[in-house]
Amino acid sequence: xxxxxxxxxxxxxxxxxxxxxxxxxxxxxxxxxxxxxxxxxxxxxxxxxxxxxxxxxxxxxxxxxxxxxxxxxxxxxxxxxxxxxxxxxxxxxxxxxxx
Amino acid sequence: xxxxxxxxxxxxxxxxxxxxxxxxxxxxxxxxxxxxxxxxxxxxxxxxxxxxxxxxxxxxxxxxxxxxxxxxxxxxxxxxxxxxxxxxxxxxxxxxxxxxxxxxxxxxxxxxxxxxxxxxxxxxxxxxxxxxxxxxxxxxxxxxxxxxxxxxxxxxxxxxxxxxxxxxxxxxxxxxxxxxxxxxxxxxxxxxxxxxxxxxxxxxxxxxxxxxxxxxxxxxxxxxxxxxxxxxxxxxxxxxxxxxxxxxxxxxxxxxxxxxxxxxxxxxxxxxxxxxxxxxxxxxxxxxxxxxxxxxxxxxxxxxxxxxxxxxxxxxxxxxxxxxxxxxxxxxxxxxxxxxxxxxxxxxxxxxxxxxxxxxxxxxxxxxxxxx
Numbered sequence: 001x002x003x004x005x006x007x008x009x010x011x012x013x014x015x016x017x018x019x020x021x022x023x024x025x026x027x028x029x030x031x032x033x034x035x036x037x038x039x040x041x042x043x044x045x046x047x048x049x050x051x052x053x054x055x056x057x058x059x060x061x062x063x064x065x066x067x068x069x070x071x072x073x074x075x076x077x078x079x080x081x082x083x084x085x086x087x088x089x090x091x092x093x094x095x096x097x098x099x
Numbered sequence: 100x101x102x103x104x105x106x107x108x109x110x111x112x113x114x115x116x117x118x119x120x121x122x123x124x125x126x127x128x129x130x131x132x133x134x135x136x137x138x139x140x141x142x143x144x145x146x147x148x149x150x151x152x153x154x155x156x157x158x159x160x161x162x163x164x165x166x167x168x169x170x171x172x173x174x175x176x177x178x179x180x181x182x183x184x185x186x187x188x189x190x191x192x193x194x195x196x197x198x199x200x201x202x203x204x205x206x207x208x209x210x211x212x213x214x215x216x217x218x219x220x221x222x223x224x225x226x227x228x229x230x231x232x233x234x235x236x237x238x239x240x241x242x243x244x245x246x247x248x249x250x251x252x253x254x255x256x257x258x259x260x261x262x263x264x265x266x267x268x269x270x271x272x273x274x275x276x277x278x279x280x281x282x283x284x285x286x287x288x289x290x291x292x293x294x295x296x297x298x299x300x301x302x303x304x305x306x307x308x309x310x311x312x313x314x315x316x317x318x319x320x321x322x323x324x325x326x327x328x329x330x331x332x333x334x335x336x337x338x339x340x341x342x343x344x345x346x347x348x349x350x351x352x353x354x355x356x357x358x359x360x361x362x363x364x365x366x367x368x369x370x371x372x373x374x375x376x377x378x379x380x381x382x383x384x385x386x387x388x389x390x391x392x393x394x395x396x397x398x399x400x401x402x403x404x405x406x407x408x409x410x411x412x413x414x415x416x417x418x419x420x421x422x423x424x425x426x427x428x429x430x431x432x433x434x435x436x437x438x439x440x441x442x443x444x445x446x447x448x449x450x451x452x453x454x455x456x457x458x459x460x461x462x463x464x465x466x467x468x469x470x471x
Contacts, residue, residue, distance in 0.1 A: 007330065018287070020220045020259030024193065028117050028165030035195040037220045037261055037288055038335065040119060040167045093287040093333050 007097050009087045011064070011079055014098040016056030021094045023051050036094050050085055056098055060086060115402060117165030118392055120357040122370065123154065125171060125185070127362050128178040130203045132238030133226070134466035135265065135300035135307060138174060139373050147363040151181045153383065155188040157360060160388040162192040169194040170222075174362070177204030183212045190217025197222060199263070202249035203242060210249070214256040221253050222290070224263040228276030236270060238468045250284040261288040266317065267307040268459060274320055282332055291321065292337040297371045297426055299469050305461035313459075314342040341455040345416060346423025346439035353401035353425060358392060366391045368398050371426040375435045401425050406436050410444060 007013075017023070021036045023043070032048045034041040043051065053063045060082050067082075068075035089095050127142040149157070158169065169189050176182055177200055189196045197220045198213065210221075223246060227233035230243035253260050262281035266274060274291065281289040293314075294300050294307050309317075321336045328334070340347050350357055350369045359367040364383040372378060378400060381391040392398055401422070404412050411422045423439025431440040432447055440447035 018259065019257055020287075022195075022219075024167075024195075026165070026167065028163075033167060035167055035219075037197065037222075037259065038168070038290075040195075091330050093330065 007090060009060070009083050009090060011059060011061035011083070013060050013083075013086060014056060014058065015060075015086060015090075015095040016054050017051065018094055018096045023048065034094075036092070039092070047085065050082055054086075054095070056096065115354055115393060115398070116356075118161075118356060118358050119166065120168040120170065121161045121166045122170045122172055122357065122359040123157070124359065124361050124370070125154070125173055125176045125179045125182070127174040129173055129175040129201070129470075130178075130239055131175070131201050131242065132468040132471050133236065133265075133299075134238075134303040134468055135267065135294040136469040137295065137298060137300075137370055138469075139371070140298055142174075143362040148179075149360075149362065149364050149383070151184055153364065154185055157364075157383050157388065158185075158189045158192045158194060160383075162194050164389045164392060167195055168197060170197045170199055172199040175201050175204055177202075177209070183209065183216050186213050186218050187216035190219075195219050200224070200249075201237070201242070202246040203239065205249050205252070207248075207252040207255075210252045210256050210258070214258050218258060220259050220261065222261045222263050223250055223253070224265065225277060225280065226265070227270045228273040228280050232270055232273065236466070238466070238471060247284070250286075254285045259288075260284065260286045261290060262286040263290045263292070265292055265294060266309070267294040268309045268313065269306065269464065271309050271313045271317055274317060275324075278324055278328075278332075278334070282328070286332060288333040288335065290335045290337075291317075292335075293317075293339040296341065297374065297430060299467075301430070302467050304458045305463040306466055308341070308455055308458035308461075309339050310459040311342050311456065314339045340424075340427075340441045341451060343441060344443045346420050346427070346441040348420045349424035349427075349439075352421035354392070354398035355402070355421065358388070358398075366395065366397075368401070369426065372397065374426050375429045377435065401436070408436065408438055410438050414444070 023032060023034055026033045032043045034043055034051065060079060064075050064079035064082055067078045126148055127138050128145060176198060186196055196218050198218055199222045201224050225233060225246055226236035233243040234240050250260060262284065264277045278289060296304060300307060318338055321334055325334050354368050359370045360383060361367065365380045366383060367380055378397045380397050381395045404417055407422050411417055423442060425435045428437040428439050429435040431451060438445040440451045442448065
């Protein structure tokens with residue numbers, strides 16, 4: 001896994017949460033939070049679904065296929081949303097990319 | 100904003116949100132002697148420190164009231180022999196556990212043990228980009244080389260690293276080199292924070308106060324570097340507030356996001372809160388964190404906006420900076436509920452600007468070291 005500057009994110013991208021970044025249930029506030037150094041991001045259900053699938057094994061394209069079937073939604077739209085979402089997390093240095 | 104809630108039979112209280120972060124000052128012991136040390140002028144002695152069991156109880160209470168991030172700090176937290184045990188307990192309580200360290204006192208073996216105990220993250224301070232300057236600022240010979248080794252051991256153990264670079268007049272011109280060093284050490288994040296002029300730093304104002312030119316240069320540098328290095332390293336930056344136009348959102352608002360536990364168990368709304376003589380602080384030895392956070396008099400003293408002078412209460416920035424820093428108001432205005440004198444609307448602002456400029460132009464370079 002390497003992290004060159006501005007790794008382009010597309011359907012072939014394979015990522016997982018970097019060490020030190022984890023999804024946790026926050027029972028006090030009744031929400032899911034993504035914890036990272038000095039950051040706690042409250043995630044909605046869709047974001048939780050995406051983060052949960054980022055396993056460092058499967059590409060975003062493969063995961064988008066699964067979501068398309070699960071939610072009966074157009075795959076290209078799902079993939080495009082996932083690329084944007086993963087791009088934001090990449091800028092925050094929260095992911096490890098498989099090279 | 101906080102909501103006022105009337106509870107029959109009780110005094111009026113402010114409904115506070117649950118705290119997000121807790122800073123645990125495990126000890127005030129430290130091998131370094133930084134001239135801007137943020138610990139109080141009167142340090143807590145080792146015999147008054149909370150025991151392992153007491154800290155573990157506090158960590159569990161913190162998690163149960165909603166704390167997500169635990170910062171293990173000091174002094175130098177590695178001076179505690181039970182650091183690995185405390186880390187293990189914090190991780191088991193579900194806290195995101197961050198070690199804030201100078202690196203002195205850590206060995207490769209201890210870093211591996213911390214990693215196995217579930218430590219999430221290490222924040223390592225550097226005092227400059229060259230051994231000569233860094234060791235002079237920290238007052239500890241060989242400190243720089245040791246820190247480089249600690250960063251390498253951290254990397255080898257797989258623990259994510261943030262480099263903390265405290266900046267001031269004498270090292271600000273090395274900001275670019277400190278950033279490059281952080282990147283070389285594999286840090287995912289750097290905190291570039293200008294010295295806050297409280298406590299010990301106030302004794303070294305003339306040797307530390309950056310010039311206005313340095314302040315502007317640093318702002319421009321950070322803006323450029325953030326773009327250039329996006330995706331490689333995250334840059335968090337705290338500029339020199341004495342040269343800024345508005346106060347910092349100190350602690351994200353008093354009693355609003357975080358709390359601080361001293362080595363002997365006193366619970367403070369911020370690490371410098373003991374400089375405000377009118378406040379009384381509860382101790383984890385006597386009360387639960389929940390009681391202290393929600394009902395403690397110190398935490399309620401500056402919540403909401405009832406305490407604010409009219410200048411602040413009627414200001415639309417009160418939801419941005421929450422009235423700024425109470426300890427700074429205490430130190431500079433002699434009144435902790437005054438408008439933070441950094442604010443350009445404060446009647447004290449012109450005097451603060453003159454003093455900052457005068458100190459920044461001083462020829463003094465010698466430091467008054469903490470504990471030397």
